[in-house]
Amino acid sequence: MYLVSACLAGFNTRYDGTNCLDERVRKLVLSGLALPVCPEQLGGLPTPRPPMEFFPPCGGASVLDGMGGVFCMPPGKAGLQQDPEALKDALLRGARETLRVALAYGIKKAILKDGSPSCGTGYVHCRESAGGRKQPGRGVTAELLWRKGIEVAGVDSLQG
């Protein structure tokens, strides 16, 4: 059984209320081989919601280690609290809840949406970074799952 990002399975869970359907992931879910989860919804964030990015030091590892790396929404967006600590708490809550689900279902591998502050497996978006906006790293949920021994990968790890 895989755990998969719900947006990859076609659920409209993304920050802008859309999905990023991948037919391979949808087939896994339809075959009963994958469990779709959205960590940010599990963390209590609304949909739609403003996009979030990391501040340096960027990445889920920094957030889990309490070294800063907090999230922030673009200024001027309405509809979500702008307190970076509250956003970070929501992402941590979603990561822990996703881990709880993964452990309950004996998940060994998660197929997650790259680039997301929660689900990113190879890169994340980072504001005010000298190295550019796209930085290598994992999102908060992906990092926590990985630390607990669950394989995390993007959709490109699926064949066909």
Ligand code: SF4
């Ligand atoms: S948190 Fe993950 S599952 Fe939810 S919309 Fe973002 S990338 Fe998709």
